[in-house]
Amino acid sequence: MTTLPPLPVIRPKLTSLARKKLPCSPSTIPRSQLIKEKDDIDHYLEVNFKGLSKEEVAAYRNSYKKNICVDMLRDGYHKSFTELFALMKKWDALQETARVRSLSWLQRPLEEQPDKLDHFYHYLTRAEAAERKEYFEDVYNNLYALACYFNNSEDKWVRNHFYERCFKIAQLIKIDGGKKEAEAHAHMGLLFEEEGQLLEAAEHYEAFHQLTEGRIWKDETGRFLSLLACESLLRTYKLLSDKMLENKEYKQAIRILIKASEIAKEGSDKKMEGEASYYLGLAHLAAGEYETALTVIFGILKLWSGDFLKSIDNDE
Secondary structure, eight states: OOOOOOOOOOOOHHHHHHHTTSTTSSSOOOHHHHTSOHHHHHHHHHHHSTTOOHHHHHHHHSOHHHHHHHHHHHTTOHHHHHHHHHHHHHHHHHHHHHHHTTOOOOSOOGGGOHHHHHHHHHHHHHHHHHHHTTOHHHHHHHHHHHHHHTOSSTTHHHHHHHHHHHHHHHTTOOSSTTHHHHHHHHHHHHHHHHTTOHHHHHHHHHHHHHHHTTOOOBOTTSOBHHHHHHHHHHHHHHHHHHHHHHTTOHHHHHHHHHHHHHHHHHTTOHHHHHHHHHHHHHHHHHTTOHHHHHHHHHHHTTTOOHHHHHHHHHHO
16 A cells, blocks of 8 residues: 555664675675585684684674574564564475475575565664554554565565454554554455455455545545445455355355445546446346346446447456
């Protein structure tokens, strides 16, 4: 919903040092050197980097992932460390599950993705610092920035983790009239919709709709959140009604599509209102209620243009 401006990721001391040895660094140390045993690495450091402190030696010797964790603990961000450690364990568990099931695991190990580790450190620690001061809107913004960063097919489970965190934090924000809570419900609705849990998705979209009703809040593209709530709810009701019709639960399908039609009228969008009436008419038709179906469908003609009817035919 809210697009946050990208922030420069500030790296703590150990990770700044450790990043110099990464294969992606402009001044690289050969990768073969990095996989040597501890004693060989110590000897290499002694020969090539005389005068390094113990901290600097540790930064070169340890993995980047370990340095991130050490920095979090050293800087006092114990809650961030606990959360990151739990995510790392789940990451490894998913990889192991894929291996056992002989599935293709396309993701590289987390230690080979320093940019992701940097984002974890940067935003988790900022969120923790804000939470200590009870600046819950800042907590939300930092967690949501992580959700946006991990919004891709391979990291969707990480995104969902932060959607859930945002949802909990949004309940504590009292200064924006409920806008963050509305956005959080929208994200949770999407989460459940993608997982096929349509009843749970509908509950969140209904809350999204209630919170945005009568509000003039807009998203980053300038669209009203109230309209997005209507669209999300209609989409979910349509999917629910499809399952009901498949099971010949005609009365339930018609009931939920009547509700969808009423919500569509609130959106003041003729196209959306017409779609809702169209699906309602089809449900009456499937139930054998032909006269009612014709009444609904004739009502659509007052709303729809011929071009839109053609678009429905093309979609089918």
